[in-house]
Amino acid sequence: MSRPLVAVVALSLTAAGLGMPAASATPSSCSAVSTNWTARTTPHAAPESLLNAYSNSGKGWTGADSTYSVALPGRRTAWIFSDTFLGPVNPDGSRPTTAPFINNSFVIQQGKSLKTVTGGTATKPTALIPPPSDGWYWIGAAQTSHAGRDLDVTALRFVRTGTGQWDWHWASNYLARFDTKTFKLKSLTPLPSAANVQWSGWLLRDRGYTYIYGVEDLGSSKYQHVARVRGDDLTAKPWEYWTGSGWSSDESASVRVLEGVANEHSVTQFKDGYLLVTHDTKELFSKRVIGYFSCSPTGPWVNPVELYQAPETSGNIITYNSHEHPELRRGNELLVSYNVNSLVSDDLYGDVSIYRPRFLAVTLAAAK
Template identity: 50%
Template sequence: MSSALVLTLGGAATATAAQVPCAEVPGLLSATPDAELTSTFTTYGNDNTALDDWTGADGTYSVPLPDGRVFWVFSDTFLGRVDADGGRSPVTDEGGDTPFINNSFVVQDGDELSTVYRGSADDPEPLLPPADDSHWFWAGDAHASLGVIEGTYQEYERFGPGAWDWRWNRNVLARFSPADPDEPLSVHPLPSGAGISWASAIRRAGAFTYVYGVEDLGSEKYLHVARVFGTSLLGAWQYRTATGWSANEADSVRVMPGVGNEYSVSWHDGRYLLVTHDTTVPLSAEIVAYASCTPYGPFTDKTVLYTTPETGAGGSYGDANVFTYNAHAHPHLDRDGGLVVSYNVNTFVNTDHYEDVTIYRPRFITVRFED
């Protein structure tokens, strides 16, 4: 291969994918279901030993802590009992017995899992509660910084009676104590003036912590990149522009299209790998990867990693309403060089969640690349 390089304004060496291996996704050896991780959450969700804990959710971010625990970060979460037939009661707002909250943690300590939420077992509340019933927070990526967990959250608001009459409103940062995480230590506003949800991914690289966002226009979604010096997202933000970095959020450029609302950027085998559901096709079942020599792109060499088997009428549920979304990697999980990727499963028919609890749970795969 040619060794010719071009120095960018940011000082990082880049070139075309044909010239530099770091701009290429490694050859794919396999992408197979991670039965151990998937069954961990299946078993936990089905266990009725406690009747106030997690039975299904989406989001599925993870934060490894120095003490060995992993905080799994979830958005919409079902709690309560799973019936013998594999269903659940409707949620309490619909007259049933199933509690439902918009964000939660599941803490993994070895083989033990425990659900964390605010409030009590009789009246559970989301970890980050909204100001009123017309608003809610969905969780984004989170990380450990200076002894606390910093989690990005997106506030949404309802503006009408229709099922889809809601919209993104703003971004916030919630800081949690790992020792007592059932409510935030503090909540801080994050940049929200450019219509970008800064919650898709967080990645430490060199002296900076990079924050990845999505500009969600419905049928089109664009990746944006910001960064903060050091580890805390409370620092001064800089935004990726066409020529470098700016302190003005309005200068943030669209780095690329086709990402999900949740994705990941992680260092793997000499390059930065972006893993995402492919949103260039509506309701795509494909999880794809891109590569870059820098944490801020350009991301190239689009490669299909996996086709989710649950999706659509031809999928494992035989249901056109079932879809998969928001794939991202968990690079801290050790699979002998394999990269663990999670994705979420959902359905457009709300009552399906009551008939079959298995739908709305995370799935995990392990992706292996050529050396």
């Protein structure tokens, strides 16, 4: 294994007058914020059982984290994963210590059919994004662009600084572009990386813009930042950064919007406002999945509601990086996933079921 699977969890261990458009007017109040919401949550929602059965078969993907999803043409869904184990799986539910381990992969779903996509060959699979000699790429939020022809995936480059377990650091942000028919990597383009913000937490299309949610990761504290670009191509237009009162072309003017977000979280349209879903990173290895509300995609994020407490969190087992899958929302029922891992890598070989995403059906209702 090239590095510990808990690496990403250990990531937690008035410039408006620059010629950019002023902040668009946002409502001072909305029902998403003024309503007192309560959550009714049911675990083990679809597609958890489908992915579990596929993992148990040992025919491809057998476990991973990140768990982003994107709707593709042809009624397909791309499940987008970072650190990934591949098969086989032993009859007793363990995995051989020789099982391939790669830094990123896709699982393409069409109906009940699943297919693993990697780089390399069937006999020698590799990461979808070829790793540099001194590190690897960690996959982030994704979306389609160019009328669905391209699958654009944000990626974080990590660099090794030595031979020790924790001798590595985040270096820069990229956009990996894949063909949605062949899933071949078409390009790998640098993204803004000058402000110590990992611009990979989430992507939201809203009113002609794509909003990019990043995380300033200081170890024990994590802060959300917000940028945006016109259209759906993160590489085609200049980025603008939220300053707290407007938008700036200067990345260093980006302000902290919310403390306590996970490196991977979601911001989606909800009612007449917006919903942020995240694991609570104000406490180390928290089990709490939290929802926040706002009338604007830039916050402020208020009225936190506990959506769930992950029961797996205990001892060596940790949970992290919860977020919504808005393209799979059913009316008022949200689909939320979170990742499960172990601080002891031997656990992941002893029990294949640990290192797989869990899914929640979450219904938000006004309190009576």
